[in-house]
Amino acid sequence: MGGDHAPGAIVEGALIAAPLLNRKLLLVGKPDVLAHHLPKTLPSNIEVVPAAETVEMDEKPTDAYRKKKNSSLLVAVNLVKEGQAGAMVSAGNTGAANSFSLLVWRQIPGIHRPAIAIRLPNRHGGFVLLDAGASPDVDPEHLVEFAVMGRAYAKALMGRKNPKVHLLNIGEEPSKGNAFAKQAFNLLQQKSWFAGNIEGNDIYRKHCDVVVCDAFVGNVLLKASEGVAEMIAAFLRDAVPSKAHVRWMYYPVKWVTAPLKAQIDYAERGGAPLLGLNGLCVICHGRSNAKAIKNALLMTQTALDNELVTSIRDTINSDD
Amino acid sequence: MGGDHAPGAIVEGALIAAPLLNRKLLLVGKPDVLAHHLPKTLPSNIEVVPAAETVEMDEKPTDAYRKKKNSSLLVAVNLVKEGQAGAMVSAGNTGAANSFSLLVWRQIPGIHRPAIAIRLPNRHGGFVLLDAGASPDVDPEHLVEFAVMGRAYAKALMGRKNPKVHLLNIGEEPSKGNAFAKQAFNLLQQKSWFAGNIEGNDIYRKHCDVVVCDAFVGNVLLKASEGVAEMIAAFLRDAVPSKAHVRWMYYPVKWVTAPLKAQIDYAERGGAPLLGLNGLCVICHGRSNAKAIKNALLMTQTALDNELVTSIRDTINSDD
Numbered sequence: 001m002g003g004d005h006a007p008g009a010i011v012e013g014a015l016i017a018a019p020l021l022n023r024k025l026l027l028v029g030k031p032d033v034l035a036h037h038l039p040k041t042l043p044s045n046i047e048v049v050p051a052a053e054t055v056e057m058d059e060k061p062t063d064a065y066r067k068k069k070n071s072s073l074l075v076a077v078n079l080v081k082e083g084q085a086g087a088m089v090s091a092g093n094t095g096a097a098n099s100f101s102l103l104v105w106r107q108i109p110g111i112h113r114p115a116i117a118i119r120l121p122n123r124h125g126g127f128v129l130l131d132a133g134a135s136p137d138v139d140p141e142h143l144v145e146f147a148v149m150g151r152a153y154a155k156a157l158m159g160r161k162n163p164k165v166h167l168l169n170i171g172e173e174p175s176k177g178n179a180f181a182k183q184a185f186n187l188l189q190q191k192s193w194f195a196g197n198i199e200g201n202d203i204y205r206k207h208c209d210v211v212v213c214d215a216f217v218g219n220v221l222l223k224a225s226e227g228v229a230e231m232i233a234a235f236l237r238d239a240v241p242s243k244a245h246v247r248w249m250y251y252p253v254k255w256v257t258a259p260l261k262a263q264i265d266y267a268e269r270g271g272a273p274l275l276g277l278n279g280l281c282v283i284c285h286g287r288s289n290a291k292a293i294k295n296a297l298l299m300t301q302t303a304l305d306n307e308l309v310t311s312i313r314d315t316i317n318s319d320d
Numbered sequence: 321m322g323g324d325h326a327p328g329a330i331v332e333g334a335l336i337a338a339p340l341l342n343r344k345l346l347l348v349g350k351p352d353v354l355a356h357h358l359p360k361t362l363p364s365n366i367e368v369v370p371a372a373e374t375v376e377m378d379e380k381p382t383d384a385y386r387k388k389k390n391s392s393l394l395v396a397v398n399l400v401k402e403g404q405a406g407a408m409v410s411a412g413n414t415g416a417a418n419s420f421s422l423l424v425w426r427q428i429p430g431i432h433r434p435a436i437a438i439r440l441p442n443r444h445g446g447f448v449l450l451d452a453g454a455s456p457d458v459d460p461e462h463l464v465e466f467a468v469m470g471r472a473y474a475k476a477l478m479g480r481k482n483p484k485v486h487l488l489n490i491g492e493e494p495s496k497g498n499a500f501a502k503q504a505f506n507l508l509q510q511k512s513w514f515a516g517n518i519e520g521n522d523i524y525r526k527h528c529d530v531v532v533c534d535a536f537v538g539n540v541l542l543k544a545s546e547g548v549a550e551m552i553a554a555f556l557r558d559a560v561p562s563k564a565h566v567r568w569m570y571y572p573v574k575w576v577t578a579p580l581k582a583q584i585d586y587a588e589r590g591g592a593p594l595l596g597l598n599g600l601c602v603i604c605h606g607r608s609n610a611k612a613i614k615n616a617l618l619m620t621q622t623a624l625d626n627e628l629v630t631s632i633r634d635t636i637n638s639d640d
Contacts, residue, residue: 123554133490136498170539178456178536200543204551216498217540219490223520224541228548231524234443
């Protein structure tokens with residue numbers, strides 16, 4: 001029920017994904033509203049789970065948790081807790097998805113702060129950045145936990161065999177950064193898989209697997225990257241004249257912007273898992289279209305097939 | 321003498337700028353090395369000031385300051401201190417330029433941390449971001465000082481009459497962010513020109529004049545933005561086939577990428593001033609070409625013509 005184009009785009013994405021999934025898909029929400037978007041005969045692996053309420057996009061998570069015991073979000077979180085679902089995917093209120101998951105599932109022992117892991121593109125197959133926005137106030141020690149979770153992600157979802165971890169910093173040398181980054185560097189340095197500092201431009205230039213930072217920095221980086229890509233797309237569009245008799249000459253521009261779009265389009269990435277909890281919550285962009293939802297569902301299936309949560313639980317205290 | 325293409329590109333940029341400047345240009349460095357790049361008869365407003373040593377790009381600022389009393393950087397900083405120059409422009413070791421300026425000129429009374437102000441493009445004429453990298457460890461109070469300096473910049477260099485200040489944050493609402501951002505918000509809120517929080521994507525989408533953040537976040541944002549723009553340019557290049565008999569069909573791509581290049585090219589911006597000191601130091605990108613140096617010199621002249629440093633000194637305690 002959550003997302004700018006919900007439930008239409010969500011249901012559409014689920015219907016596209018259903019035949020590609022090896023498991024059941026539970027659509028949690030108001031049955032009468034969902035019925036408008038569903039075919040009369042449901043695909044064999046889609047089922048509707050009724051939930052009478054919805055958490056609004058701008059609703060305060062704590063209020064929603066207290067007041068709406070039948071919200072689609074809380075019903076979905078409880079399905080995972082009770083073992084009736086393996087994971088939850090949401091394009092709704094991110095803060096609410098984060099805090100409901102945390103409150104109901106709790107952290108994996110050994111993990112103190114959950115983190116959102118987001119896959120970003122670069123010229124070497126991309127990397128995973130965390131925390132992209134879950135835990136704004138953390139200590140340097142928590143970045144070591146993020147690193148272990150990031151390694152589990154890179155193995156389960158990116159096929160990296162022995163993923164290295166970089167610390168996002170404002171210089172490459174060990175002595176660079178603010179007090180927080182210097183302390184994090186010293187802690188990470190004790191790990192065999194630590195690859196040192198990396199700067200904000202080099203994450204897009206160099207090969208890297210996992211990049212860790214606090215949620216404030218990660219969220220600013222993520223959104224600024226998105227903003228620059230959008231601005232460039234807008235400048236490119238503005239440069240194409242609107243008059244039809246000139247416009248056709250610009251047709252070849254499409255040949256170069258189409259592959260670019262595939263590289264930087266958030267919809268290709270699908271979703272970003274919230275890691276560190278006893279359950280898997282995949283957060284989608286609020287403006288997710290059907291394609292984004294489909295890709296998020298496929299990504300979630302890969303995470304489940306590769307037992308991402310179990311692998312974090314198994315390695316959190318032993319990944320040196 | 322500093323920069324990846326120094327002194328060739330620096331001298332070339334100075335020669336292009338000289339006829340456009342209403343003041344004298346002092347080239348500080350090794351006379352015999354500079355002579356190779358200079359015409360036999362110098363333009364009337366160019367003069368060489370000899371300096372026997374140079375600070376290397378990777379040299380530790382404190383070491384260089386102690387050991388090299390005749391470095392071109394220290395000679396230039398002293399020329400400003402003694403009133404023989406109005407400002408210094410450098411494409412060399414940024415850390416050294418920052419710390420030499422701080423050590424010799426000291427802060428303007430009322431300012432506790434200097435900040436690098438960098439102008440970034442957006443779809444509404446751009447904005448100035450600070451701190452882009454000068455002071456990694458700051459308190460929330462220092463962001464108020466950055467805001468006042470940013471306003472002086474926006475008036476002197478961007479022609480904004482009553483510039484507003486936004487706080488870079490990970491959400492728009494007042495309650496958003498980490499502890500640092502929340503404290504900064506409360507302090508900034510007391511100012512008439514404070515316009516609230518702004519997110520990393522919205523700085524490139526919405527109209528804004530001045531955006532403040534700490535140097536760690538600012539530097540990550542700046543470099544990530546640069547990295548994304550470079551990556552997109554690379555993807556666009558890669559999409560154009562290299563075979564000549566197909567390549568010509570892609571010619572119109574240039575029509576759209578040329579204006580884009582002008583918008584996002586760092587060389588168009590020229591340089592970024594270090595603000596808050598009793599003197600003006602303009603930092604250029606290490607890889608500055610002649611065009612970047614020319615633009616940095618023209619920007620510096622505008623800053624001097626509009627008395628940027630004096631205006632910061634006059635408003636730091638009264639800009640409410």
